[in-house]
Amino acid sequence: MQILWQLNEAIVKDIIEKMNEPKPAYNTVSTVVRVLEGKGFIDHKAYGNSHVYFPLITEADYRKFTFDKMMTGYFSNSYKSLVSFIADEKKLGVKELDELTRLIDELKSKQQ
Structure with a gap:
């Protein structure tokens, strides 16, 4: 999510390029992206076989969501x-x- 907020939109390859070493496998990042999309946090535009992903939720809203989950789940x-x-x-x-x-x-x- 942080990389998508930084880039505003990206293909999976762009996301991987911004990640620290050791970089995860393409399929791993692609799976995480699809999970985030399934949860409604991101969406995509299709250009032929390529998907350009972009955030649907602000960083502040995502922070609140994850904090609320942490508070209920762990504390x-x-x-x-x-x-x-x-x-x-x-x-x-x-x-x-x-x-x-x-x-x-x-x-x-x-x-x-």
Whole structure:
């Protein structure tokens, strides 16, 4: 998706060219593209045997979709579990935890 947002439209070969090494097989990328199309995230224009793919969803909408799936699938919609996981996994120090606390305080004051 990130490559399609960057290019606006692309054939599978264009997508592969933008990927880091080691590059996946053409069939692998083609399969992922078809899955994304089946889910309604992208579409294509056909030019003979070639398909030019383009995103149907914005990066912000896709980010929200994937975040919502992650929250329900891995954290049972618990933001406390999410923050705890991030703090533990990334081994946040006192400075980072203070920044999170400051951000939370700012958000709380905006809601009042």
